Amino acid sequence: MLTSSTPTPGNLPKPGPRPGPRPGAAASAKSGATPGLDTPIPVQLPPASDPSKFGRVSEDGTVFVKTRDGEREVGQWKAGTPEEGLAHYGKRYDDLATEVELLETRLKAHPGEAEGIKKTAHELKETLPTATVVGDLDALDKRLDDIIAHSEVAGEQAQAEKARRRGEAIAAKEKLAAEAEDIAENSTDWKTAGDRIRDILEEWKQIRGIDRKTDDGLWKRYSRARDAFNRRRGAHFAELDRGRAAAKKLKEELVERAEALKDSTEWRETAHAFRDLMTEWKAAGRAPREVDDKLWAAFRAAQDHFFDARNAINNERDKEFAANAEAKDALLAEYDPQIDPAKSIDAAKNKLRELQEKWEEVGFVPRDRVREYEDKIQALEKRVSDAESAQWRRTDPEVQARVAQFQSRADDLKAQAEAASNKGNAKKAAELNEQAAQWQQWADTAAAAVDDQ
Structure with a gap:
């Protein structure tokens, strides 16, 4: 039995491995890349051919194949019957037909590989005139011609699709780069902006189909924007730390001043001083949180100590002043009817002066009733002053x-x-x-x- 030099699926060249994404940057896959031969391709095997229609074995064991150009010797068969010989060479034909079937399937599934498929189809076509097989070689030749023709169309379409995807990928990365640049220049919402910068990187890695030179240029834009944002954010927080350190020092001084005032019995002056300290505290800014809370607690404790002491004194005085309120009520009951400008303005003025002198002698009333008694005495004073004004207008x-x-x-x-x-x-x-x-x-x-x- 003669050996065959006809190519089989086992000795066809296989595509090599493809490089992965660049470390630290978005992957720029080969333009228009599609799954390679390592991706399973479902191939429906053609039914076994009938070699008796396309060949014969002569009496001396010579095997012939029939083509449109006539018969061609393909080998010798002496190991068995003529039928077995035809079956053997027919099996070789079926293997060759399977290769053609695989090329057709690949072209449909992966038009981006059209150039490689076209090359393989040409190579197979060149082997047909010398192939040691028995089968419909004319049909295989036509199928290979069709594959070559379709590969050219598919290649053009694949290039157009590749260009379209490349344009979309470039536009997508340009948009992300521009967004990163805007964040780097303008954003002050540091946490949200930092999260978005990281999200942009993840989106970036998913975008493929850009040539290395263009991709590198876009990557530099994003990388520069990210670095600029990180520098600006770092400077902001460094300034914040300096401000917090200054606030800490200032608030420590305010606590010391508050501690020095807390035992004062100069109630009015010290209350004003504490209000001034509070104004300074609010203007000082925030110290580091754990320190700021402790300083505030110390400041507030000194403040509360003073005001609690003042309130205790005032409450005690209010109890004493309750009798003064009763005395002033008695004065009002006595003098209100006597202060009648309608009868005599001079008499009303004299009674008002008497009331005012006794009013001052009585002294303070409880704090929560001060306005009440001021309104009562002012009403009598207004009664007399209005009468005086009316009289003056009449005698003008x-x-x-x-x-x-x-x-x-x-x-x-x-x-x-x-x-x-x-x-x-x-x-x-x-x-x-x-x-x-x-x-x-x-x-x-x-x-x-x-x-x-």
């Missing part, structure tokens, strides 16, 4: 002179009207009487206003 020389002026003018016009009437000038008399009536009305109105006051 300017007002009285104005009333007299109006009345004098009205009387003068009436006299002129009477004289005109006596002379028989009725029209003139009517005009003068009309003017006199107007001036009399003004005089009456002014006089009434003075009386109402």
Whole structure:
């Protein structure tokens, strides 16, 4: 039995391994890459052929295959019957047909590999004239021609698809790079921005199909933006740490000053001093949290110590001042009816002065009733002052002179009207009487206003 030089699936060249993503950067896979031959491809094996239709074994054991160009010797068979010989060479044909079937399947599944498939199809086609097989070689030749033709179309389509995917990938990474640059320049929400910078990196790694040069340029943009953000964030927190250290020192001084004031009995002045300390505390900023809380507790303790002591004194005084409130109620009951400006302003003023002197002699009332008693004494003071103002307006020389002026003018016009009437000038008399009536009305109105006051 002769050996065959016909290529079989076992001795076809296999594609080598592909490199993985660059460490520390997004993977830039081979442009337009698709799964390689190591990816399982479902292939439906063709049914076994009938070699008797495409070949024969002569009496001397020579094996022939029939093609459109005639018969061609493919080998010798002397190991068995002619049928077994045809079956043997037919099996070789089936193996070759399976290779063609595999190329067709690969082209459909992975059009991006069209160039390699086309090359393999050419190589197989060149072996057909000398292939030591028995089967429909003309059909295989046509199928290989179809594969070559379809590979060219698929290759063009794959290149177009590759270019489209490359454009989309570049646009996606440009968008991510621009976002990272914006964050690096503008964001002050440090945690959210830092999380987004990391998320951008994860998204970046999923984007493939860009040539190395372009990908490296985009990666440098992202990397520079990330570094700039980290530097700016680091500077911010360093400044924050310096500010917190300064706040710590200042608040320690404020605590010392508060401790020095807490036992003071200069209630008013010290209360103002504590309010000033609180204003300084708020303006000092925050110290480190664990220190800030302790300093605040110490400051607040000194503050509470002072105000608790002051409140205790005030509460004790309020108990003493309760009797003063009762005494002032008695004074109000006594003097309120006597302070009556309607009867006599001078008498009302004298009684008010008496009340004010006794009011001061009584002393303080409880703190929560101070406004109440101020309002009561002020109401009596207002009663007298309003009466004085009204009296002054009624006796104001300017007002009285104005009333007299109006009345004098009205009387003068009436006299002129009477004289005109006596002379028989009725029209003139009517005009003068009309003017006199107007001036009399003004005089009456002014006089009434003075009386109402």
